[in-house]
Amino acid sequence: MTLISMKGLRKDFTVRVKAGRLRREKRTVSAVDGIDLSIEQGEMVGYIGPNGAGKSTTLKMLTGVLTPSAGEVSVCGLRPVPQRTRLALRIGVVFGQRSQLWWDLPLRDSFSLLRHIYRVPPQEHAARLKRCRSLLDLDDFLDIPVRQLSLGQRMRGELTAALLHGPSVLFLDEPTIGLDVVSKQAVRSFLAELGAGGDLTLVLTTHDLADIERLCRRLVVIDHGRVVHDGTIEALHDRYGSRRRLVVELDAPLPAGFVVPGAELLSTEADGRRAVFELTSSSAGAVVGSLPALRDLSLVEPDIEDVVARLYRTP
Amino acid sequence: MANPYTSLARAQWRSFASYRTSFVVDLLSNVGGTALDVVAVLVLFQATRTVAGFSLSEGLLIVSLSSLAFALADFSVGNVDRLKTYVRTGLLDAVLVRPLGALPQLLLMDLPIRKALRLVVGVVVLAVALHVNDIEWTPARVALIVIAPLAGSVFFGAIFVISASVTFWWIDSGDLGSAFTYGGRDFTAYPVPVYSGWFRALFAYAMGFGFVAYQPAVTLLGRDDPLGLPAWTGFVSPLVALIAAAAAALMWRAGIRHYRSTGS
Numbered sequence: 370m371t372l373i374s375m376k377g378l379r380k381d382f383t384v385r386v387k388a389g390r391l392r393r394e395k396r397t398v399s400a401v402d403g404i405d406l407s408i409e410q411g412e413m414v415g416y417i418g419p420n421g422a423g424k425s426t427t428l429k430m431l432t433g434v435l436t437p438s439a440g441e442v443s444v445c446g447l448r449p450v451p452q453r454t455r456l457a458l459r460i461g462v463v464f465g466q467r468s469q470l471w472w473d474l475p476l477r478d479s480f481s482l483l484r485h486i487y488r489v490p491p492q493e494h495a496a497r498l499k500r501c502r503s504l505l506d507l508d509d510f511l512d513i514p515v516r517q518l519s520l521g522q523r524m525r526g527e528l529t530a531a532l533l534h535g536p537s538v539l540f541l542d543e544p545t546i547g548l549d550v551v552s553k554q555a556v557r558s559f560l561a562e563l564g565a566g567g568d569l570t571l572v573l574t575t576h577d578l579a580d581i582e583r584l585c586r587r588l589v590v591i592d593h594g595r596v597v598h599d600g601t602i603e604a605l606h607d608r609y610g611s612r613r614r615l616v617v618e619l620d621a622p623l624p625a626g627f628v629v630p631g632a633e634l635l636s637t638e639a640d641g642r643r644a645v646f647e648l649t650s651s652s653a654g655a656v657v658g659s660l661p662a663l664r665d666l667s668l669v670e671p672d673i674e675d676v677v678a679r680l681y682r683t684p
Numbered sequence: 685m686a687n688p689y690t691s692l693a694r695a696q697w698r699s700f701a702s703y704r705t706s707f708v709v710d711l712l713s714n715v716g717g718t719a720l721d722v723v724a725v726l727v728l729f730q731a732t733r734t735v736a737g738f739s740l741s742e743g744l745l746i747v748s749l750s751s752l753a754f755a756l757a758d759f760s761v762g763n764v765d766r767l768k769t770y771v772r773t774g775l776l777d778a779v780l781v782r783p784l785g786a787l788p789q790l791l792l793m794d795l796p797i798r799k800a801l802r803l804v805v806g807v808v809v810l811a812v813a814l815h816v817n818d819i820e821w822t823p824a825r826v827a828l829i830v831i832a833p834l835a836g837s838v839f840f841g842a843i844f845v846i847s848a849s850v851t852f853w854w855i856d857s858g859d860l861g862s863a864f865t866y867g868g869r870d871f872t873a874y875p876v877p878v879y880s881g882w883f884r885a886l887f888a889y890a891m892g893f894g895f896v897a898y899q900p901a902v903t904l905l906g907r908d909d910p911l912g913l914p915a916w917t918g919f920v921s922p923l924v925a926l927i928a929a930a931a932a933a934l935m936w937r938a939g940i941r942h943y944r945s946t947g948s
Contacts, residue, residue, distance in 0.1 A: 382944060429945055434780045436941045450941065457783035467778045473699035485691035486782060 372538060372570050373408040373431065378440035379594075380426050400426040402594030403440070410537070413564045413571040415585035417578070419681045423594040424574040428542050431572070432462050445537055458487060461531030465543035468523065469530045470515045476526045477511045480533060487534035494533055501529040504559050521552030528559065539563070541573040545580055557583045578673045590680055597680060602673060609679060611671035615646040615653055620662035632656045688784055692792040700797050710798035715805055721751050722809055725873050736877035737910050741816040743875065745904065748813040750872040750897035752806035753836025759803055761841035763794040764848040765861060771851050774946030787845070787936060806833075817905060825904055828918060832900035835921035836872075839896055842928035843868055845936055852939030872896045877910045892924040 380401040388394040401423040408414055418424050429435040430442055433449035433456050442449060445459040463469070470479040484494045502508055505525040510518055518526065524544065531539060544560075545553045561584055563569050575581060581588055581602070588605060590598040598605055606612075615632065622641030627634065631650035637643065646656060653668060700707050725747040729740040738746070767790060770776040779789050810833070819825065847861030868887075871879075876888045876898045888894030895917065902909045903918025 426945075429777065432781050434777050435943065435945055453780065454783045454785070457781055460781070462781040464777055464781075467775060469778050469781075471695055471699065473703075474695060478695065478698065482691050482695050486688045486784060488688065 370410045371407050372410045373406070373444050373572070374442070375404050375406045375427075375431075376441040378404045378427070378430060378442050379438045380423070380430060380435060381438040399594050401430070401437075404591070404594070404596055406589065406596065406599065408570060408572065410570055411567045412587060413560075413585045414573070414587045414589055415581035416572055416574045416589050416591070417576070417581065417677065418574075418591040422591045424591060425542055426594075427591070428540055428572070428574060432460060432540055433457070458534060459537050461534070461536035461539045463524075463527045463531045463539070463541045463544050465524070465541075465546040468515070468527065470523070470526055472516045473514055475512045475514055476507065476518070479515065479526070479530060483530055483533050489534050493535065497533050497535060498529070501532060504562060505529060505555065521548050521555070524548060524552065524556060525559075528556065532563075537568070538570045538572065541571070541575075543575055544573060545575060545577050553577070553579075560584055578677060582673060590677065592681060605673070605676055605680075606671050609676050611676045612647045612649065613653070613671060614669040615648055615656060616667045616669060617644050617646070617657075617660055617663060618642065618665040619644065619660065620664050624661075629656050629659045689788055689792055692784075692789065693795055696792060696795045697797060707798060711801050714799050715801045717802065719805060721754075721869075721873065722747055728874075736875045738875045738877075741813070742901070742905055742907075744809075745813040745817055746875055746897050746901045747873045748806070748810040749832055749836065749901055750869060752803075752810050752833040753872075753896055754840050754869040755799070755802040755806040756833060756837030757840030757844060759796060759799045760837070761791060761844045762799070762865075763791060763796050764844050765865075766790070766794055767848045768851045768855075771943065772855055772946075776943060777945055780940075780943075786940060819904055820906055824919075828900055828904060831919070832897070832904075832921055835925040836896040836900075838925035839892065839921065839928050840865065840868065842925065842932035845932040846928075849932075849935045849939040852942045868893050872898065892928065895921045895924045 378401055379399060381397050381399050383395050383397050385393040386396055400421075404423075404427060416424055416427070426435065430437050431444050431449060433453035436450045444456060447456045447459070449456055469483075470476065471482065474482075480494075480498060483489075484491070489497075502511075505528065507525060507529065510522050510526075515523060515526065528544070541560075545556055548556065557580060560571065560573075564571055564584065571584070573580065573584070586601060588598065588600065588602055589596060590605070598608070600608075614635070619642050623634075623637055623644050629646070631652065632646040632648050635645040635647050637645075648656065657663065657666060722744075725743060726740070728735060729743055733739070735743055764787070767776075770779065770790065776786070779786050779793075782789060810829075814829070843865050844861075847864045850861060868891075871887055871893050876884060876894045879888065884894075888898070899909070899913065900918045900921060902913075903915050906915075909915075909917075
């Protein structure tokens with residue numbers, strides 16, 4: 370079932386640019402420039418792009434915060450802006466930089482307030498809260514006012530807050546921004562656990578590609594307001610020719626002019642006793658078999674950061 | 685289950701309670717504020733026995749109606765002027781993803797409980813004003829003394845919302861809004877005949893400020909309006925308030941659609 374669909378979605382902003390001492394020029398900038406995308410129930414989609422690519426703007430149009438300039442958008446069968454309050458009951462939103470919690474109240478109070486705001490039956494609320502408490506280790510800081518929580522604790526609170534009404538879609542805008550390694554891992558494994566159920570649809574924007582590798586089967590890359598890639602991480606590697614590397618340690622130096630089918634020699638080090646090959650075919654076995662005096666080897670998966678960096682740079 | 689809006693208001697109360705001392709100081713300084721508004725008008729009557737044909741006690745009735753209406757509006761809707769901050773920082777995003785109306789949320793999230801004592805002061809001053817004037821009570825006048833402050837507060841509330849909404853289009857609208865809200869309150873504190881010409885026509889009648897306190901006061905006192913409006917004009921404030929509220933609602937809706945958020 371298609372849960373989210375966008376057709377020709379656009380968002381234009383007029384900005385005024387200084388053009389002289391008093392004069393200002395109006396300029397129209399398309400933050401989102403015609404996006405077509407559809408997301409099925411249960412999908413976990415990573416939405417990435419450089420700063421200013423239009424990620425947050427798209428998310429804000431999907432959640433009913435911003436009115437699109439053109440195009441169609443539908444989430445859970447609802448039109449986000451006109452049916453904003455109805456949609457709010459079906460979605461959960463975590464904006465990494467904007468808190469949903471009550472600053473001066475203990476986390477526990479924020480949660481019970483949200484129960485009233487979303488009109489959640491007490492048993493359902495209690496069951497969901499219990500699950501989040503155990504998965505996110507909330508018990509240590511449930512009674513501390515939100516303003517005194519660490520960022521990692523607050524983010525765990527935000528995630529809980531977004532889930533207490535049992536949304537069908539969870540939108541996360543940079544959920545791991547600014548978190549330390551341990552908190553990042555806690556957030557990721559929590560999201561992975563949620564996604565494993567297969568009911569929850571998850572759309573997440575991030576700059577941390579480890580989030581995507583851990584969580585998302587599908588990756589959507591946008592740049593300058595347009596989709597430049599939509600598919601799996603493997604498809605991205607295929608498309609941009611990123612290959613696995615084979616690093617071998619040899620007992621004797623590699624003979625000069627050594628050629629092996631299915632791989633390309635990139636470099637040799639340590640007087641030819643260490644060599645780096647880039648695999649052009651999918652099998653490393655053939656290459657390994659043809660190497661003389663092999664002592665040790667390691668296979669390096671292509672680095673997604675490199676691929677994405679290349680993607681951002683290509684105009 | 686409690687109403688979501690009631691829950692929001694209660695949460696606000698608890699938030700305030702977590703900063704006890706500053707809360708009490710705020711509460712008391714706000715009482716001073718309202719008293720000063722009234723004193724400013726009384727000082728004028730020290731200089732001259734009558735103002736535009738109105739005696740001190742009649743003037744007190746006008747300023748007390750205006751001040752109670754404004755205190756009610758300021759208490760319930762006045763904090764909408766914080767919208768500027770919400771729009772500028774993009775905090776409005778968090779408000780818009782909840783399943784409640786944006787305006788009531790904003791108002792309840794910042795309910796200025798510290799301004800509550802202002803209402804008490806307003807009611808006391810009105811009671812004094814009613815006491816010092818020799819009013820011939822009829823059922824219509826009793827109704828009017830309830831209707832006038834309420835309609836006036838709806839009217840001021842609408843002005844608050846309209847002037848705050850400007851920020852959706854013009855982020856650094858600054859204190860332009862205050863010119864209409866606080867300026868409007870000051871306008872209504874005096875008998876309308878003290879103003880003249882186009883200024884009076886525009887503010888008192890075209891924009892409706894004359895119907896907040898002045899016309900109801902004239903009707904309550906049972907005297908002729910020096911400007912010749914019939915006595916029933918004392919009762920039109922609910923209509924004026926309704927029109928203002930409708931305009932505010934339209935402006936607010938258009939503003940929300942025009943909201944641009946901020947980069948994040």
